[in-house]
Amino acid sequence: xxxxxxxxxxxxxxxxxxxxxxxxxxxxxxxxxxxxxxxxxxxxxxxxxxxxxxxxxxxxxxxxxxxxxxxxxxxxxxxxxxxxxxxxxxxxxxxxxxxxxxxxxxxxxxxxxxxxxxxxxxxxxxxxxxxxxxxxxxxxxxxxxxxxxxxxxxxxxxxxxxxxxxxxxxxxxxxxxxxxxxxxxxxxxxxxxxxxxx
Amino acid sequence: xxxxxxxxxxxxxxxxxxxxxxxxxxxxxxxxxxxxxxxxxxxxxxxxxxxxxxxxxxxxxxxxxxxxxxxxxxxxxxxxxxxxxxxxxxxxxxxxxxxxxxxxxxxxxxxxxxxxxxxxxxxxxxxxxxxxxxxxxxxxxxxxxxxxxxxxxxxxxxxxxxxxxxxxxxxxxxxxxxxxxxxxxxxxxxxxxxxxxxxxxxxxxxxxxxxxxxxxxxxxxxxxxxxxxxxxxxxxxxxxxxxxxxxxxxxxxxxxxxxxxxxxxxxxxxxxxxxxxxxxxxxxxxxxxxxxxxxxxxxxxxxxxxxxxxxxxxxxxxxxxxxxxxxxxxxxxxxxxxxxxxxxxxxxxxxxxxxxxxxxxxxxxxxxxxxxxxxxxxxxxxxxxxxxxxxxx
Ligand SMILES: [Zn+2]
Numbered sequence: 001x002x003x004x005x006x007x008x009x010x011x012x013x014x015x016x017x018x019x020x021x022x023x024x025x026x027x028x029x030x031x032x033x034x035x036x037x038x039x040x041x042x043x044x045x046x047x048x049x050x051x052x053x054x055x056x057x058x059x060x061x062x063x064x065x066x067x068x069x070x071x072x073x074x075x076x077x078x079x080x081x082x083x084x085x086x087x088x089x090x091x092x093x094x095x096x097x098x099x100x101x102x103x104x105x106x107x108x109x110x111x112x113x114x115x116x117x118x119x120x121x122x123x124x125x126x127x128x129x130x131x132x133x134x135x136x137x138x139x140x141x142x143x144x145x146x147x148x149x150x151x152x153x154x155x156x157x158x159x160x161x162x163x164x165x166x167x168x169x170x171x172x173x174x175x176x177x178x179x180x181x182x183x184x185x186x187x188x189x190x191x192x193x194x195x196x197x198x
Numbered sequence: 199x200x201x202x203x204x205x206x207x208x209x210x211x212x213x214x215x216x217x218x219x220x221x222x223x224x225x226x227x228x229x230x231x232x233x234x235x236x237x238x239x240x241x242x243x244x245x246x247x248x249x250x251x252x253x254x255x256x257x258x259x260x261x262x263x264x265x266x267x268x269x270x271x272x273x274x275x276x277x278x279x280x281x282x283x284x285x286x287x288x289x290x291x292x293x294x295x296x297x298x299x300x301x302x303x304x305x306x307x308x309x310x311x312x313x314x315x316x317x318x319x320x321x322x323x324x325x326x327x328x329x330x331x332x333x334x335x336x337x338x339x340x341x342x343x344x345x346x347x348x349x350x351x352x353x354x355x356x357x358x359x360x361x362x363x364x365x366x367x368x369x370x371x372x373x374x375x376x377x378x379x380x381x382x383x384x385x386x387x388x389x390x391x392x393x394x395x396x397x398x399x400x401x402x403x404x405x406x407x408x409x410x411x412x413x414x415x416x417x418x419x420x421x422x423x424x425x426x427x428x429x430x431x432x433x434x435x436x437x438x439x440x441x442x443x444x445x446x447x448x449x450x451x452x453x454x455x456x457x458x459x460x461x462x463x464x465x466x467x468x469x470x471x472x473x474x475x476x477x478x479x480x481x482x483x484x485x486x487x488x489x490x491x492x493x494x495x496x497x498x499x500x501x502x503x504x505x506x507x508x509x510x511x512x513x514x515x516x517x518x519x520x521x522x523x524x525x526x527x528x529x530x531x532x533x534x535x536x537x538x539x540x541x542x543x544x545x546x547x548x549x550x551x552x553x554x555x556x557x558x559x560x561x562x563x564x565x566x567x568x569x570x571x572x573x574x575x576x577x578x579x580x581x582x583x584x585x586x587x588x589x590x591x
Binding site: 094095096097100102103104105106107110113114117118124129130131132139141148153 | 262263264265298426484487488489521523554557558580581583584585586587588
């Protein structure tokens with residue numbers, strides 16, 4: 001998840017999460033189990049990743065290979081009921097949908113879709129495939145999606161896995177431009193996602 | 199505030215006195231007279247030529263944009279309404295692009311490119327209301343506002359920039375394929391409103407439709423505020439009017455104008471609902487995903503006031519309530535899905551929605567039964583495997 005934050009009415013953009021060279025990034029070495037998103041969620045990466053210094057929200061963090069605009073792996077580590085998936089973009093005028101403790105697994109793709117439609121102006125967000133897949137030993141969902149950001153013709157693809165556990169949302173997303181970049185790091189994402197434990 | 203009221207009244211008075219001078223049917227034609235229309239205007243100054251080149255470039259991008267809806271039937275419908283509003287001669291100089299953007303807006307560039315957002319099509323209830331907005335946009339074009347005022351552009355989008363309701367969805371500007379839509383000042387807006395009104399008054403459509411649209415936009419804005427903050431804003435009365443004499447002023451002078459003419463038009467067969475049938479569920483779905491419960495509910499009720507609670511409206515209402523998901527919402531959602539199903543032409547997904555609403559409302563057995571029906575009717579549904587895990591738990 002990377003958002004170009006807007007200020008007020010204008011389309012003036014402030015880049016909250018920019019290139020990987022940004023200060024505060026750290027290298028995540030392969031082969032070691034690490035805790036992510038300030039949560040109990042842990043994973044083992046198969047290759048080295050860059051952890052971005054800026055977080056999309058309180059209980060989340062993003063990793064990348066080539067820059068978060070080119071491949072973005074984001075962990076949401078137990079988002080509580082009543083909270084949005086990520087930081088509000090324009091809370092007063094365009095509030096994000098909130099996590100609900102009674103969410104079903106079918107509501108997880110919907111929450112991501114609606115959050116993106118509001119925050120990114122992703123008019124053409126489409127969930128492509130949805131299937132059940134255990135998440136850290138819990139009943140979970142895997143889904144793929146495609147979207148393009150505002151004023152962008154670039155098609156992005158995404159894959160996500162998540163679950164609602166004890167009323168909190170756990171989710172891992174991977175996004176990249178459909179052409180070239182998506183396939184390039186998809187296997188590395190899946191290795192991370194399959195290693196998830198709580 | 200006084201200044202604005204005075205300006206508003208003056209505007210209404212000028213129009214009314216014009217009307218008073220010509221009370222006969224023949225006079226109607228006179229007072230609603232339009233400027234002589236010159237086809238194929240070409241830019242003359244360097245500045246104008248620059249604006250046109252940019253508009254041409256924008257249009258080239260628009261043509262390639264994935265957000266443009268190319269359905270020939272929908273495009274033919276919108277063009278038909280424009281032509282019936284402004285007349286065939288004027289209509290010929292316009293190329294219409296319908297963009298799938300879930301907000302209320304339309305705009306027009308000086309080279310004849312008209313952009314209509316799907317959120318506008320969703321909000322109007324008949325041909326006349328659509329014609330009112332298209333006529334307004336054409337008015338800017340005919341009066342060459344964007345050319346004259348081009349130095350002020352790039353700061354908003356036409357209806358949206360002026361209509362405060364849309365400030366709430368200003369991020370939607372970002373949806374549009376082209377960023378710079380022309381912004382006009384208030385005097386130009388009024389001119390476009392009034393020439394738009396004259397098109398409408400001379401057309402087969404009732405002139406009151408223009409004020410109707412703005413009434414509903416105000417209602418939606420209040421409903422959005424109520425839904426988000428739990429209290430009505432009442433911003434269209436008293437204080438708000440002082441700094442934002444926008445929709446209220448607009449609705450007021452357009453209403454006064456429509457009362458000032460004696461209309462004896464035969465009722466035209468309205469094709470709006472038929473033309474929108476295939477797209478209504480899609481546009482409703484786009485709206486419901488914006489996390490604007492109050493505004494979405496208002497739009498649904500407003501459409502239902504025109505057409506009754508049809509199956510697509512009931513289904514969308516079920517989705518809206520289910521997604522908000524408060525316990526009472528889940529009860530309501532289940533009712534709406536059941537009503538839709540009871541009408542006999544509901545999409546199979548109504549059983550899915552019903553089942554999920556019941557399940558979330560801890561009515562496990564009924565919920566699973568509805569989901570089982572969904573799977574039986576649509577075994578190859580893209581989410582069949584996931585839904586099956588909810589049935590068997
Ligand atoms: Zn205008």
